[in-house]
Amino acid sequence: MKKIINDPAAVVAEALRGMAAAHQDLLTVRTDPALVTRADAPVAGRVALVSGGGSGHEPLHGGFVGPGMLHAACPGPVFTSPTPDQVQAAIEAVHGGAGVLLVVKNYTGDVLNFETAAELAAAEGIEVRTVLVDDDVAVKDSLYTAGRRGVGGTLLVEKIAGAAAERGADLDTCEELARRVVANTRSLGMALTACTVPHVGEPSFTLAEDEMEIGIGIHGEPGRQRLPLEPADGIVRRLVDAVTEDLPFAEGDRVLLLTNSMGGTPLLELYLxxxxxxxxxxERGVTVERRLVGPYVTSLEMQGMSLTLLRLDDELIDLWDAPVRTAALRWGC
Structure with a gap:
């Protein structure tokens, strides 16, 4: 295992210290419990968005904390859910009096721990709503989930609901928008290589040099099928076919297309x-009106990619285009 780390057990804490140093004007980083908040939190009179999950998927979620997106993110250990006390601390740190919306990827540990934190916060008089993201079309259930996994669509939920909160939308509106994005988003990923979790020290699975896996999860969970490696045209066609058939997307639809690196795929290949x-x-008559290309929802150094499609309407386009200022995503500021 070759990684730029010190002690594998201290990777997340040391990375958070580096994040704090790099974005002092934007973020406040705490280490006990670990959480990342907007530097100006709490924002009085505004709905607060909180998300989080295991580390190793950067820039998700801490990289999306800032004006126009998340108010707080809870980073767990690598590929491990944050604890209820982390989530509760985040809720309390950013609650501005208008309620809190939790954006939760559909993994069993995340769901249970965010649910517990929501109950604790509600007992203190804070109104909390939860939206589950389950956009992965690869499998119905996995070792980590009951139902579909939450993957690239999480970014789209956080951006659009975050823009609405920034404009002063109430909790009902932010929740409805987040659920609308989830309902109209589908994703599928693939891998050429595995990733190596620092404290494990070896690849999480094995692929031969001439193999690829379609439908891989962001923690290395198994996908739909393992196949002989194909040229880019064949790989992308498999992803597009599966994603467009699932909703389904139809001729005349306007979409946002996220082409996402799993962490180890260079932009040369990703743009291709x-x-x-x-x-x-x-060819299908689907119009790409907005797009995003890059490493946004990753799996450490895994070589691979995912495609995410969101069916758009005028309101969703307007909120996507709204100003955002985070470590990993910014425009219009």
Missing amino acids: AHGVAEGLLA
């Missing part, structure tokens, strides 16, 4: 894949 995907969608 994105171009193929746009061409395939055009």
